[in-house]
Amino acid sequence: MIKTSTQNELIQYVYNELADDAREQLEIALMHDNELADDCSDLLLIQRLLDGATKTPSDRSINNILNYSKSLSLQS
Amino acid sequence: MNTTTQMSDSALVSLYISGNENAFEQLVNRHKNKVFTTIVLIVKDTYTAEDLMQDAFIKAIHTMKSGRYNEEGKFSSWICRIAHNLAIDFFRKEKRSPMITLEDGSNVFNTLAFAADSAESLQIQEDTVARLRELIQTLPQTQREVLMMRHYADMSFQEIADATGVSINTALGRMRYALINLRKKMLNGNIAYDKNIYSE
Known part of the structure; x- marks a missing residue:
């Protein structure tokens, strides 16, 4: 059973928010704890999938925004 | 070579406020996908999301141009927060159920790498x-x-x-x-x- 505090550190580790000393300790734990390593692997997989789930807006919308900004600059 | 490509968001905001439109274009291109995705995940309609994304950036333009931008936070968090609030407001005003509208019958996330x-x-x-x-x-x-x-x-x-x-x-x-x-x-x-x- 993995402690909740360790699970939270695992989340911070996966998202690169763990302090250096805590990260080193967790990486040592990952080498010796298969359950923790499996959890880490699963989290990284879902994270990568979520990162890939972005949507791109149309060029027309982007041009509208940029043109609006330019028009304001011309007025001032 | 565009000299703004390697600049931090904070530096780009400062440049934009001083009148550099290229800096703003860099900011928009850097954050457009995350802003748009934030809205799409809430309103579930790509056409509405396009409109709300424009509203979000226009709101950001006015805030920066009027000198009300708070430099303490990250630009990415700030602009996504504006987008999030606009999307939530839209739902409250419309009082409608979530509905998925897809372009050409394709998946919503159709631009994956x-x-x-x-x-x-x-x-x-x-x-x-x-x-x-x-x-x-x-x-x-x-x-x-x-x-x-x-x-x-x-x-x-x-x-x-x-x-x-x-x-x-x-x-x-x-x-x-x-x-x-x-x-x-x-x-x-x-x-x-x-x-x-x-x-x-």
């Missing part, structure tokens, strides 16, 4: 991410909120905790359960979950 490039694996990836998007909607609101803030608004867990009025451990716990729940739902739905497909 994955390592594998065969037609079959690309189709599996698109189906998987489209399903993932649906599953995000089934998460409890507190878990979905943390997930969106961290993934699409680039907010740190401490920033999320501050914004939502909870401790950082609560924010981390909600994120953990969000990811665990998504994984369970994907496995239960027999969704392709091949580590080889998503590895670099």
